[in-house]
Amino acid sequence: MYRLPGLSKKAAVLVVELAEREFPGWNRGVGRPRSLTIVQALRLTLCRLRRNATYNDLSEDFGVGATTAWDYHQSIVAFLADVLATTDADLPALLTGRVFLIDGTLVPTFNWRHRNDLLSGKHRRHGINLQLLVDVHGRITAVSRAFPGSWHDIHCLREAGWVDCSTSSAQPWVTLDTKANQAPSTHPSRRSPKPTSRPTSDSSTPHSPGSASQSNGE
Numbered sequence: 001m002y003r004l005p006g007l008s009k010k011a012a013v014l015v016v017e018l019a020e021r022e023f024p025g026w027n028r029g030v031g032r033p034r035s036l037t038i039v040q041a042l043r044l045t046l047c048r049l050r051r052n053a054t055y056n057d058l059s060e061d062f063g064v065g066a067t068t069a070w071d072y073h074q075s076i077v078a079f080l081a082d083v084l085a086t087t088d089a090d091l092p093a094l095l096t097g098r099v100f101l102i103d104g105t106l107v108p109t110f111n112w113r114h115r116n117d118l119l120s121g122k123h124r125r126h127g128i129n130l131q132l133l134v135d136v137h138g139r140i141t142a143v144s145r146a147f148p149g150s151w152h153d154i155h156c157l158r159e160a161g162w163v164d165c166s167t168s169s170a171q172p173w174v175t176l177d178t179k180a181n182q183a184p185s186t187h188p189s190r191r192s193p194k195p196t197s198r199p200t201s202d203s204s205t206p207h208s209p210g211s212a213s214q215s216n217g218e
C-alpha cells in the first residue's frame with residue numbers, strides 16, 4: 001500500500017501504476033542505480049508541489065543532492081502533467097449529469113523582481129491565481145493554467161475559456177464568485193432601523209396645562 005502526500009490510497013495506487021508504466025526501466029538493475037525508487041521520486045515531487053518545499057530541504061529529507069532532487073522533480077512533474085491533465089475538449093464530457101463548483105484560489109509565490117502583476121489586493125500577498133473545478137464532494141476535476149495574482153477571478157475564468165465551455169454545456173456550472181454571477185447582494189442589513197419621527201401637531205403652539213384643565217372642567 002502506497003502513501004503519497006495529498007492523495008488517497010486508491011489514487012496513490014493509480015499514480016504509482018501509471019508511473020511504473022511510463023518509466024519501465026526505472027529500476028532495471030543495469031548500470032548505475034538510481035538514488036530513489038519511483039515511489040520515492042513521486043513522494044519528493046508531491047512534497048514540493050503540496051508544501052512548496054525547497055530543493056535544499058528535499059535533499060536533506062530524501063538523502064540526495066539538490067541537483068538530483070531538481071532532476072527528479074522535473075521528470076515527474078512532466079509525467080503528471082501529461083498523464084493526469086484535463087484538456088478543454090474533455091470538460092463538456094466531464095460535465096454531463098454532474099454538478100460542479102468553480103472558485104479561484106491564490107497560490108503564494110515569491111515577490112519576483114521582474115514581475116509586477118503578482119500582488120493580490122484581496123489577499124495582500126503575492127501569488128498566482130488558479131481556477132478550480134470541483135464536484136459537490138470536493139474532488140478536484142480540473143485546474144486552470146496559472147494567471148497573475150492581481151487578476152480577478154472572473155478575468156481568469158474568461159481567459160481560461162471556461163465561460164464559453166460552460167455556456168455551451170447542457171449541465172450548468174455553479175461559480176462561487178458573486179461578481180462573476182452578476183447576482184445582486186441579498187444579505188440583510190445588520191443596522192438597526194432608524195426610529196420614526198413623532199407626528200407633529202397641526203397647531204403651531206403647544207397646549208398649556210391651563211387650557212387642558214379648562215377643557216376638562218368644561
